[in-house]
Amino acid sequence: MTQTVAGTAVRQLVEAGVRTAYTVPGESFLPLLDAWEAEHGVRLVSTRHESGAAFMAEAEAKLTGRPALALASRGPGAANLAIGVHTARQDQTPLIAILGQVESGARGRESFQEVDLAAMYAPLTGWAREARAAEEVPSLLAEAHRAATGPRPGPVALAVPADFWTAAYDEGMPLAPGGDQHAQTARSSGESADESADGLAEHLAGLLSSAHRPVAICGPGDRVGRETLRAACEAAGFGVYSAFRRQDCFDEDHPHFLGHLGLGVPAQVRQALDEADLVMVLGTRLDAITAQDHRYPLPHQHLVLVGTGLPRPRHPGLTTVLDADPHAVLAALVRRATGATEAGYQGPRSPGAPQSARAAARERWERHHAAAVRYARPTGEATRPGTVHPAEVVTALRRLVPDDVILTNDAGNFSAFFHRHWGFRATHRLLAPCNGAMGYAVPAAVAAKLHRPRNTVVALVGDGGVLMTGQEIETAVRHAAPIVVLAFQNGMYGTIAMHQATSHGRLAGVDIGRLDLATWARGLGAEGFVLDDPARVEAVLAEALRCGRPCVVDVRTDPDVIAPGRRLSGLLEPAGHPT
Structure with a gap:
């Protein structure tokens, strides 16, 4: 029976161990979506933004060690996907990005959303190609998988014109990605x-x-x-x-x-x-x-x-x-x-x-560290009324979670408290972007919970990061993935504020404003909690961990507590700019 290029590609990916495709669906790869949906034993996760799809794919691959799949459409979709691909590149995470392209006959004619996708992705990946004929798509996909899992694992990108997916393909499936012929070993000639x-x-x-x-x-x-x-x-x-x-x-x-x-x-x-x-x-x-x-x-x-x-x-x-x-x-x-x-x-x-x-x-x-993991508030570290200290939240969470917890960590100054006060064990799993990409934690937590449903999964994120990709909480709700999101809210881009205070003695463009993140979470179908009372830190976290649904804990923190052992006011005052 004659197979299509889309059907062949799906079979290749499945045989290579890929089980989840993350995407914002686009018209440039509709046959591929249809073939994936028809395949038994795989999952199609429709995300709220391509950056969420890419972060989910990166987190899955980091957790499983196998390449994960992210799909995006031409132009804007591919541009949105790029942040997660860059994260995979920096973290040496195997990821396969398949990008829909304009129809082959329309290439080079300033077509709608047309971009040279291979050129666009070349600096972000270890391998980026665009298919020039329908019959070469399966062989290019096998090559892409080899590159993703090669000596330096990382992301790859394959752009495919929209009309290629429905083309007939009856040449027999090329060697499935990851086949024995391409196994990577350290051996030299004649050695095992x-x-x-x-x-x-x-x-x-x-x-x-x-x-x-x-x-x-x-x-x-x-x-x-x-x-x-x-x-x-x-x-x-x-x-x-x-x-x-x-x-x-x-x-x-x-x-x-x-x-x-x-x-x-x-x-x-x-x-x-x-x-x-x-x-x-x-x-x-x-x-x-x-x-x-x-x-x-x-x-x-x-x-x-x-x-x-x-x-x-x-x-x-x-x-x-x-x-x-x-x-x-x-x-x-x-x-x-x-x-x-x-x-x-x-x-x-x-x-x-x-x-x-x-x-x-x-x-x-x-x-240096022993006191940190048992955190007792030092003299002079009081917070403003209606706020809690990030270190108290981190150390309380550490006491409450099981030893097989999966933690996803965003970028931002809040994370310094996590790194300083957690106390890691090798049974924990940490998914975090080495490139400092904001917006990673929530999508990564969704992917982690989908692939490790029995594990407790906690995302730690700042208010800046949660406003970038926090809408993926809706994805968690739709897929019944009960993640716990701790959103540390201090009303500013804290990392940049600290750099500005240190360098210039004043702030510019870092305000976010106070938000009701608990109500926002409920609007997305999740549970929402507010943590603004130091006396209730452990009680609120315990309730969130046992609620059994996706939930957001709105952790209200003092903007002056900018980093472990540092006050924003202390950085501003020498220049005559108190908070």
Whole structure:
């Protein structure tokens, strides 16, 4: 039976493990929508904005490790989708964007909503193409999947003219995306993946053995393997930092944990990284925030990159690249250490006693962090009447949620309280945009709940971010996805306000205004709660967590409490501009 291009594309995606398509439906890919809707065992999620669709697809892929699908129409739809695609690029998340294009006969004629989509998406993806003939769509889709799941995972974009979808396709399905022919391994000629990992682990073990103060900066827990990372650091004796917004890769109460390389990291937490002679970067690019505005690695430090397709940072010192699956290399490192122990090996042979250096670093971390996770309001941190302190909300939430909670985190100054006061365990899952994209948390929470319906899913977002994509709460209502949204409302774009206060001593264009977010949520079909009384923080959060429906907690916060340990008025007053 002759198949259409649309039907063939759907079968390819399904065989590759794709189960959800996120979209704002558009006329340029109607046959693809129809074919997807007719397919058994898949879900079509119609979102309220293409940015929500892209964030949902990115969050799903981050959670499952498999490429997710986002569909958008030509011109405006593709432009709206771009923010989530950029997020996937920065976070190295596999995502397939299929973009409807104008009809093939109308290309190049200033047609309605016509844009060169491949050129538009080229800087945002690792692979962007436009089909020039209907019969090449399936092969291009297979190529797109290979690129999305290649050595450096990330987003890809395929633009398809509207009339191609209904064209007949009877050439037989090309190799399904993700087929064995294209499996990525670390092996060299004649070696198995295990043999290659064992060889690299032996090399890494030698570097660690000769290091005085080795530390690791770790990326996504699913990429490095949470239990394997724990076993490896215990066996080899190195300390662990989590990369920016990758705190769920490691238990923060583990004695080898040294800190989170996010924003505003105190000097005492960075001290172990300053003193390190060997810095391993495991399964993540060394982005600007993780590298503390490109401070690290220091010139004298030996940088070791472990992972496939990692960009090599500018580093004047010695750099070693182990281009292999970091999970496999760490697992081999553990096997090697286990075998050595059974043979009488007594532990790391480092001449600099890294255990004592690491213990001192851990003590500094505990002094910095222990009080934060038990938060007791310091003197001078009172908030205005009718507001609550963000730190109290975060620490109360931490006490109430189960250990398998999934947290989605938006961009904004409110998130500094989350990173500072949470206290992560490796059983938690954190979905957060490393590129600082506002509006991520609510759509990401919807996708997380759809794919992990038994888990508690909590979105943390500011009032700026919730007004960008918060309408996806309606999507949660429609799909019966009971997420809990904590919307921290201080009436301003707090991050920009803090930068302006620090740089100029005055504010410009940062006002949002006070809103009734609880009533707004009810208008979208969700539950709404107001949290404005410090005495009721735990009670309101507990009620939201057990309500069993999508809900929004309107967390009223003091705009003067701009960041942990900082007051906006204190930043403005030196320039003579009190709040």
